Amino acid sequence: xxxMDRVVGCSKLNSGLFDALVDSRSALAxxxxxxxxxxxxxxxxxxxxxxxxxxxxxxxSNWEGDAGPLPFAPGLRIVQHDAxxxxxxxxxxxxxxxxxxxxxxxx
Numbered sequence: 661x662x663x664m665d666r667v668v669g670c671s672k673l674n675s676g677l678f679d680a681l682v683d684s685r686s687a688l689a690x691x692x693x694x695x696x697x698x699x700x701x702x703x704x705x706x707x708x709x710x711x712x713x714x715x716x717x718x719x720x721s722n723w724e725g726d727a728g729p730l731p732f733a734p735g736l737r738i739v740q741h742d743a744x745x746x747x748x749x750x751x752x753x754x755x756x757x758x759x760x761x762x763x764x765x766x767x
Contacts, residue, residue, distance in 0.1 A: 681707055688748065688766055691739060699732065699752060701764055708766065712737040713752050735759060 681687040682705050689708035699713035713735045735754035741747070752762035 678704075678707075689750075691737065691750075699735075699737065699762075701750070710737065710739075710750055710764075732759070 678690075681690060687707055689710055691710045691712065693712055698711045700711055702709045713732065715734050715736045732752075733754050735752050737750055738753050739748070739750045747765065749763060749765040751764070752759035
């Protein structure tokens with residue numbers, strides 16, 4: 661997945677939200693708005709952590725400093741859930757359509 665080589669940012673305050681999701685035993689995944697330098701999907705303690713993709717240049721996409729240029733075009737993460745088929749999937753959409761290789765089906 662693109663963006664996996666980038667640093668993932670998070671709050672210094674541990675609110676307990678992630679532990680609550682794990683303890684619920686009903687959360688499959690959580691989706692973050694975006695992290696400017698990451699659009700990857702990770703799994704931790706049985707829950708998928710899915711980052712969106714930067715979709716604009718405000719603030720500038722290089723505001724993290726010397727992280728270098730982004731390795732991808734602006735876009736966004738789509739999440740689709742089909743309750744009848746018990747299927748959830750996600751992918752990155754860019755101006756020209758679906759980003760090749762970005763689709764992930766949760767099982």
